[in-house]
Amino acid sequence: MPSDYGDDSGEKLVDWMLRIGQDAGGAAMSASAERLANAFRNARGQVAGTPDAVAEELEDAPRWAKLSMAEFEQLPEYESIRQLIDEELDRASIEHAFHNDGERGFLVFKVEDAPDVDEVFADLERKASEALDEAKERIAQPKSRDAERLAVKAEQAKAASAASKAAREQVRQVERLEQKAR
Numbered sequence: 155m156p157s158d159y160g161d162d163s164g165e166k167l168v169d170w171m172l173r174i175g176q177d178a179g180g181a182a183m184s185a186s187a188e189r190l191a192n193a194f195r196n197a198r199g200q201v202a203g204t205p206d207a208v209a210e211e212l213e214d215a216p217r218w219a220k221l222s223m224a225e226f227e228q229l230p231e232y233e234s235i236r237q238l239i240d241e242e243l244d245r246a247s248i249e250h251a252f253h254n255d256g257e258r259g260f261l262v263f264k265v266e267d268a269p270d271v272d273e274v275f276a277d278l279e280r281k282a283s284e285a286l287d288e289a290k291e292r293i294a295q296p297k298s299r300d301a302e303r304l305a306v307k308a309e310q311a312k313a314a315s316a317a318s319k320a321a322r323e324q325v326r327q328v329e330r331l332e333q334k335a336r
Contacts, residue, residue, distance in 0.1 A: 186230055193225040220260045250263040
């Protein structure tokens with residue numbers, strides 16, 4: 155407990171550690187969110203490059219496209235991201251599947267759905283940027299609440315000090331009256 159140090163140095167160290175932790179967490183969050191937005195952006199480039207015009211010309215053209223999920227797999231909490239992509243593609247009624255080919259994962263979808271997949275990824279890219287902004291605001295809120303708590307504590311300390319001073323003054327007045335009465 156910070157007060158075990160006999161002064162406020164322990165509390166200052168705890169506050170410092172909390173600030174460092176919040177800053178590091180915020181930096182990690184920002185970096186991961188930027189990597190996620192970039193992954194969606196890069197995936198959109200791959201999806202947009204799906205050769206549907208060429209595929210129509212070829213008789214034996216594949217009807218399914220494969221999108222590498224490697225960039226997403228490198229992100230923290232990949233399974234959550236994969237579930238999010240899965241839900242959004244389901245919501246857009248896009249037939250798809252996730253497939254692992256050895257160590258690499260792929261999103262498989264119909265070539266004709268490439269423009270719709272691109273739209274879903276564009277929407278997820280936008281949502282990732284908006285979510286980062288909101289998360290940054292939420293991280294800032296505890297700091298402002300801590301400042302509010304500190305201001306409240308300061309007011310309480312001032313009030314306690316004033317009450318203590320008033321009580322000491324009353325005791326002194328009683329002592330003076332007693333001395334005069336003797």
